[in-house]
Amino acid sequence: MSEHGVNEAARPLLRVAMLSLHTSPLAALGGRETGGMNVYVREVASRLVAAGVECDVFTRRIDAATPEVEPLGGGARLIHITAGLVAYLEKEALPPLTAAFADGVEAFRVREGLQYDVIHSHYWLSAAAGEALATLWAAPHVAMFHTLGEVKLRARASEHETPDRLEAERHLVHVLDRVVVATEHERQLLRQLYRVPTDRVAVIPLGVDIDRFQPGDRFEARAALGLTDDARLVLAVGRIEPLKGLDILIRALAEMTERERVHLLIIGGDDRAAGEVTRLRAVAASVGVADRIEFLGAVPHDRLVQYYRAADAVAMPSFYESFGLVAVEAMACGVPVVASRVGGLTSTIADGRTGYLIPWRCPEPFAEKLDTLLGNPWLRDALGANAARSMQAYSWQAVAATLRGLYEEVVAEQRSLKAAPLAAGNASSGAA
């Protein structure tokens, strides 16, 4: 077994199989299905080894030219598993492939002669594959759903979620050793929606790379991006989908005073976002602000810092965010965020101190708060400085260390259950 992390010498090394079936942590960000979850898996996996956990991440192969095993940084590996057609497939086509994916992971494990102590799944499709592996390996299984179908439905009535997904999530939350969520709010949702006991839910806030996302000179950033010094710049970053509520922001722009001085930059979206971009452009045209908005498409994660620094404010008008990495990245760069009062945003943004929280689906209060920030540079800077300070508490290293603790806990629980089969029978009925 390889040696990692001198500080961990006294603790036994664990090995985790991390499942990210439908999307790779190395995929370009900002596409329809590539955002916070990809960042999470990449950032956490590449820090787990230093925290004393060997980490193999498994994703479904979509390109025959990719090597089977790729380095993920920090000693973690990404393994491409063939399950179904080797091509990008819509998420709707993936549920029947979860068993083949689990078989592929098992074949790799056997070939490598490895044993995994714990399974950590991301999104319900991975958790469905992970359930089969957990049984096969008699290993504990923790999962993060990132979003739950039921929560999305409640946040935005028009959104469609497949019965497959809703049923699988309802089942999975009760067979997992832990559901990992980013906020206490989500823990309460799991209790209310599915009666998941709170001690089966681990709350682990996400992180931000504060070495990459840190405050910098606004005007240097604008010069680097070819933007004018005197523009009032509002920025929105994320996957382009209705859940992100960009139409609210566009309508808010139309309500702003001096709107002819305001520029709204929207970052994110790939070819498959074209339909939604067309819809948003039509909304902008209908409220007379088409010429104030620029859709920049996806920007690589490591180039985003310049955009955050250049902005006067970042807006996040989402209908729901389980955590909202964009908000913490912007705040780490010293930029106040004006966001919907939903999900994880309510725990990362301190209303009136590091940004503003707005009741959702309301353009007018967004316009009002953006006007306040753009019209008062000292206030913008004060909130931005508070925001940057408040983000010092978030780090991916801390997330990795907390996950190690959780893995140890579930492994110990599993061992004690194996040692006492009668107690195991009693305990397994606890979450029904």
Ligand code: UDP
């Ligand atoms: N992102 C990026 N480039 C883009 C759009 C998004 O790097 O063009 C990143 C963004 O910086 C953030 C993640 O994708 O780290 C989006 O995460 P968030 O939690 O805000 O939203 P989610 O995708 O989970 O809905």
